[in-house]
Amino acid sequence: MTEKNERRLPVGLQSFTEIRRKKYLYVDKTDIIWNLANKNKKYNYLSRPRRFGKSVLVDTLQAYFEGKRELFEGLKIMQLEKDWVNRPVVRLDMSLGGADEQALRSYLDMAFRDYEKAWDVETVSGYSLANRFHNIIVSAYKKTGEQVAILIDEYDSPLQHSWHTPDHEACTSVYREVFAVLKADDQYERFVFLTGITKFTQISLFSVLNNISNISFEAPYAAVCGITKSEIKEYFRPEIASMAEQNGWTEDDTVQHLKDYYDGYHFSHNNMVDVFNPFSLINALADGELRNYWAASGATSLLPKFVDDMEIRLNDFDHSALPSTIIETSDVTGGGAELFLYQSGYLTIKGYDEGVYFLGIPNQEVRQSLNSIVLPALAMRRNGDMSWS
Missing domain, CATH: 1.10.10 (Arc Repressor Mutant, subunit A)
Structure with a gap:
C-alpha cells in the first residue's frame, strides 16, 4: 500500500468518474451497485441524509449503464458484469432546481435542451416539459435500440426549499406534470432510480409509480452509501496511522474517536451494521483532526x-x-x-x-x-x- 502522502482522498468529490480517472481512493461498493441495477426492481428510491454519498452512487450507476468498463477495472463488479452494454442515460440533478416554480422549470428546460441536442430530438414550440421528457426517452430508445436508465438525484430538493412558501404547490404541480411520464414510458425504461432525503408522497413520483421499491430500509443496501468500520480498516490504514501520530493516539484510539464522532448510523433493522458519515470521516482523515x-x-x-x-x-x-x-x-x-x-x-x-x-x-x-x-x-x-x- 502506498504511503499517505502519495494517496488522494476524495474530499468533497461527488463524481465517480473523476475519482477513478484521477486515481482518488475509492471504497468499492460496486458489487452492491451491480445487484441494485440487475437484481432489484425497475423503479427504486433511496433516502439518505445529505452529504452521505448519494451523488457518487448515482454517478457510479451512470458510468455503469453507459458501459464505461475502463472506470471499473480492479473493482468487484468485474466479477459480476460480462456484457458492458452502453445504454442511454437521462440524469437529472434536482438540487439545481431552485426553490420556486420558475427556477424549477428553468432547470428542467435547460436539462431537456441538452438531452434533445444529444439525441437529436426535434423541438416543437409550445411543447410542455412532460411532452419533451417523453420525446427524449422515446428518441433515446429508438436511436440506440436500448432501454433508457433514468437517474434523478436529490429529487426532493426544490420541494424541501419551497416548503412553507407560496411556491410549494406550484413546484409540486411541476413534478406531477413532468414525472407522470415515467409510468407511461415503462416499455422504454431499463432502470429508474431516485435519491432524496425526505419523502413527499403527493407528487406523481410516488403516487403514479405505485410499484416503486423503497430500498432505504432494505438489508442488502444498508451500507450502499457511507463507510463501515471494516471498510475503514481495509482502505484507510495509512490515514489512521498518520492521524494517530499527529494527535498522540494509538491507532485503536484513533478508530474509536472516529467512531464516536462520525459513526452510529443504521438504516435497516435487519442489518444493523454501523455506518460512518462519509463526508465527515474523509475530511477528518484528510485533516488529521476531529471537527464538525x-x-x-x-x-x-x-x-x-x-x-x-x-x-x-x-x-x-x-x-x-x-x-x-x-x-x-x-x-x-x-x-x-x-x-x-x-x-x-x-x-x-x-x-x-x-x-x-x-x-x-x-x-x-x-x-x-x-x-x-x-x-x-x-x-x-x-x-x-x-x-x-
Whole structure:
C-alpha cells in the first residue's frame, strides 16, 4: 500500500468518474451497485441524509449503464458484469432546481435542451416539459435500440426549499406534470432510480409509480452509501496511522474517536451494521483532526422548516419511537418532526421491536450540531422568561 502522502482522498468529490480517472481512493461498493441495477426492481428510491454519498452512487450507476468498463477495472463488479452494454442515460440533478416554480422549470428546460441536442430530438414550440421528457426517452430508445436508465438525484430538493412558501404547490404541480411520464414510458425504461432525503408522497413520483421499491430500509443496501468500520480498516490504514501520530493516539484510539464522532448510523433493522458519515470521516482523515464537518456544510439549514421547539424537545427526540408505518411510508409533511430528523440524519435507528423503530442521536458530531442550535435558543427563552418575572 502506498504511503499517505502519495494517496488522494476524495474530499468533497461527488463524481465517480473523476475519482477513478484521477486515481482518488475509492471504497468499492460496486458489487452492491451491480445487484441494485440487475437484481432489484425497475423503479427504486433511496433516502439518505445529505452529504452521505448519494451523488457518487448515482454517478457510479451512470458510468455503469453507459458501459464505461475502463472506470471499473480492479473493482468487484468485474466479477459480476460480462456484457458492458452502453445504454442511454437521462440524469437529472434536482438540487439545481431552485426553490420556486420558475427556477424549477428553468432547470428542467435547460436539462431537456441538452438531452434533445444529444439525441437529436426535434423541438416543437409550445411543447410542455412532460411532452419533451417523453420525446427524449422515446428518441433515446429508438436511436440506440436500448432501454433508457433514468437517474434523478436529490429529487426532493426544490420541494424541501419551497416548503412553507407560496411556491410549494406550484413546484409540486411541476413534478406531477413532468414525472407522470415515467409510468407511461415503462416499455422504454431499463432502470429508474431516485435519491432524496425526505419523502413527499403527493407528487406523481410516488403516487403514479405505485410499484416503486423503497430500498432505504432494505438489508442488502444498508451500507450502499457511507463507510463501515471494516471498510475503514481495509482502505484507510495509512490515514489512521498518520492521524494517530499527529494527535498522540494509538491507532485503536484513533478508530474509536472516529467512531464516536462520525459513526452510529443504521438504516435497516435487519442489518444493523454501523455506518460512518462519509463526508465527515474523509475530511477528518484528510485533516488529521476531529471537527464538525457536517454542520459546517449546511446540514442544519432546513431544520427550522420541519421542527418546532427543538430546544425543548431535544431530549425527547434522542429517545423516541416511531411505528414502521410512519417511518417507512409516510410523507414528511405529515409524519412529524421525528420523521424529518430521521430522514435528514439527526436521528438514527437504535432498535426495533414488533413494528416500532426506536430512534436516537447517532454520534457526537450530530449532538454538537444540535446543541449549537438549541443552546442559543434556550438562552433566549430563559432570558425572555426572566424578563417577565
